[in-house]
Amino acid sequence: MIRLPRPAAWGQLRFGGRLGWARGAVGALFGVTLAAVLGKLLPGSAQWPWIAAPIGASAVLVFAVPASPLAQPWSVLGGSMAAALSGLAAGHLVGDPLIAVGLAVGMAIATMTLARCLHPPGGACAILGALAATNPASSAIGLLLPLLANLLGLVVAGWLYNNFTGHPWPHIPLQAPPMPKGTWAGTYERADLDAVLEDWDEVLDVAPEDLDALFRAVERRVLRRWEDDHK
Numbered sequence: 001m002i003r004l005p006r007p008a009a010w011g012q013l014r015f016g017g018r019l020g021w022a023r024g025a026v027g028a029l030f031g032v033t034l035a036a037v038l039g040k041l042l043p044g045s046a047q048w049p050w051i052a053a054p055i056g057a058s059a060v061l062v063f064a065v066p067a068s069p070l071a072q073p074w075s076v077l078g079g080s081m082a083a084a085l086s087g088l089a090a091g092h093l094v095g096d097p098l099i100a101v102g103l104a105v106g107m108a109i110a111t112m113t114l115a116r117c118l119h120p121p122g123g124a125c126a127i128l129g130a131l132a133a134t135n136p137a138s139s140a141i142g143l144l145l146p147l148l149a150n151l152l153g154l155v156v157a158g159w160l161y162n163n164f165t166g167h168p169w170p171h172i173p174l175q176a177p178p179m180p181k182g183t184w185a186g187t188y189e190r191a192d193l194d195a196v197l198e199d200w201d202e203v204l205d206v207a208p209e210d211l212d213a214l215f216r217a218v219e220r221r222v223l224r225r226w227e228d229d230h231k
Contacts, residue, residue: 087129
């Protein structure tokens with residue numbers, strides 16, 4: 001029996017709401033359309049691709065999971081462009097596209113991580129860069145200029161649409177609610193959370209500040225239920 005994974009938030013299964021799937025779908029329609037229009041308006045768009053395929057993947061992050069650290073404006077813009085440049089460098093360095101594509105993605109991950117702009121669709125941008133560099137019929141400007149126009153359109157659309165629909169973007173980490181004194185709730189410290197994350201040795205797609213606020217909110221809810229049960 002195949003078990004379907006649970007979504008990150010059940011709210012995404014709803015049609016409406018601040019993070020319902022319809023909100024994300026409409027946002028992606030708006031964002032990708034604006035990205036495509038800007039790409040189409042560029043001089044030379046008849047010779048260059050006016051929309052880059054990784055924009056679609058970026059739109060999923062920006063509009064469906066706007067709180068993700070991987071979906072923030074610097075990650076979208078900086079990560080995609082850094083990855084494309086890494087791909088171009090790998091292609092020129094190696095010359096063989098079969099080897100260049102793997103090297104490009106590896107270089108892109110390293111570059112994006114060091115620049116604090118890790119963005120999964122950047123892997124696709126890196127492959128595009130490697131293929132462009134190893135194809136005599138392609139040019140760096142023919143990749144970078146349309147990609148930059150697409151990304152600017154997507155980021156502007158993400159900023160306008162997410163904020164208009166009630167989700168601040170860039171994401172603002174939630175503030176942990178104050179905990180009542182003299183109870184077991186809230187007795188852990190932020191250093192405990194950091195230590196557990198370090199022990200797990202995993203990269204989680206959520207900001208530690210959001211995790212802290214989530215845990216404290218759960219504790220507060222459990223405390224209220226415990227107090228109600230013991231009245």
